[in-house]
Amino acid sequence: MLVSMKEICAHAREGHYGVPALTSGNEHIVRSAIEAAEEKNSPLILLCNVKAPDFQYLGKVINDLAAKSRVPVAAILDHGPDYASAVNAVKANLTDIMIDKSSEPYEVNVAETKKVCELAHAAGMYVEAELGHVGNADNYDEDGHTAFTEPEMAVKFVEETGCDFLAVAVGTAHGQYPKGMKPEIQFELLKELREKVPVPLVLHGGSGSGDDNIAEACRLGITKVNLANDLYQGCIKEVLEHDWSSGWAAYGFYGVVAEGYKKVARHYFDVCGSTGKAWECSPKGLTSKTETETVKEG
Ligand SMILES: [Zn+2]
Numbered sequence: 001m002l003v004s005m006k007e008i009c010a011h012a013r014e015g016h017y018g019v020p021a022l023t024s025g026n027e028h029i030v031r032s033a034i035e036a037a038e039e040k041n042s043p044l045i046l047l048c049n050v051k052a053p054d055f056q057y058l059g060k061v062i063n064d065l066a067a068k069s070r071v072p073v074a075a076i077l078d079h080g081p082d083y084a085s086a087v088n089a090v091k092a093n094l095t096d097i098m099i100d101k102s103s104e105p106y107e108v109n110v111a112e113t114k115k116v117c118e119l120a121h122a123a124g125m126y127v128e129a130e131l132g133h134v135g136n137a138d139n140y141d142e143d144g145h146t147a148f149t150e151p152e153m154a155v156k157f158v159e160e161t162g163c164d165f166l167a168v169a170v171g172t173a174h175g176q177y178p179k180g181m182k183p184e185i186q187f188e189l190l191k192e193l194r195e196k197v198p199v200p201l202v203l204h205g206g207s208g209s210g211d212d213n214i215a216e217a218c219r220l221g222i223t224k225v226n227l228a229n230d231l232y233q234g235c236i237k238e239v240l241e242h243d244w245s246s247g248w249a250a251y252g253f254y255g256v257v258a259e260g261y262k263k264v265a266r267h268y269f270d271v272c273g274s275t276g277k278a279w280e281c282s283p284k285g286l287t288s289k290t291e292t293e294t295v296k297e298g
Helices: 005-015 027-040 055-067 083-091 106-122 137-143 151-161 187-196 211-219 229-241 247-272 289-297
Strands: 019-023 044-049 073-080 096-099 126-131 165-168 201-203 222-227
Touching: 005 019, 005 073, 005 126, 005 165, 005 222, 019 073, 019 229, 019 247, 027 044, 027 055, 027 247, 044 055, 055 073, 055 083, 073 083, 083 096, 083 106, 096 106, 106 126, 106 151, 126 151, 151 165, 151 187, 165 222, 187 201, 187 211, 211 222, 211 247, 222 229, 222 247, 229 247
Parallel strands: 019 044, 019 222, 044 073, 073 096, 096 126, 126 165, 165 201, 201 222
Antiparallel strands: none
């Protein structure tokens, strides 16, 4: 069932676990993500890239498939660059919007985020903003140690913008870290942010950040972990290892990609601690966990 990220993150914050936010982009990947979440009985957040081909259609696909799902599914525009992209997310019937003005000066970030919050809240949607800046892993020596989120500023930012979730910079980075490198997560900073900031916290750049690091970050207050690169790599690995000698195998291509994606997704539900945390929102209107489990087993 489609629910807002607000609901998913509120449960996660209370339960001290995180929920994987998985890159999507087309019907096959959305199906794979939902199937993996159902296997793990976990809530799921889908990341919708602004560059996805036919963004409006992606919204339709997500709405259709999430409506049939046994687990709670939210769909957020990932790294919306501007107000126009937020309008597109409203039109696509997503549940949440990220506006990312973290590279801009503080005042610009506040003003733009506030505008998107007004739009989103009027449409019954919720907003993730970013303060500090999560940079790129291939430039980790520089990006991994600069622009951390400052707690007092974060409190002020949330108050001034009215945003519903905050992506924080605590030492992770986007993409693929240089070989053999694990990021240094600022756990003390994260603890302080969790204590002071009144909205759920989000970690970007989950891929390659180390299972122990991610699990600890979720225990300390991260409620959403963004993942993309490890899922791409999982798909590629599966494709390379598959036997394609029969011509007929071509028709199974997307199934092979899906399996690679799901292997990585399943792993991260466990790492973040959201496995088994789906609550009852079955499309059949079942009300108790026991009933849901009985139906699944039967
Ligand atoms: Zn990100």
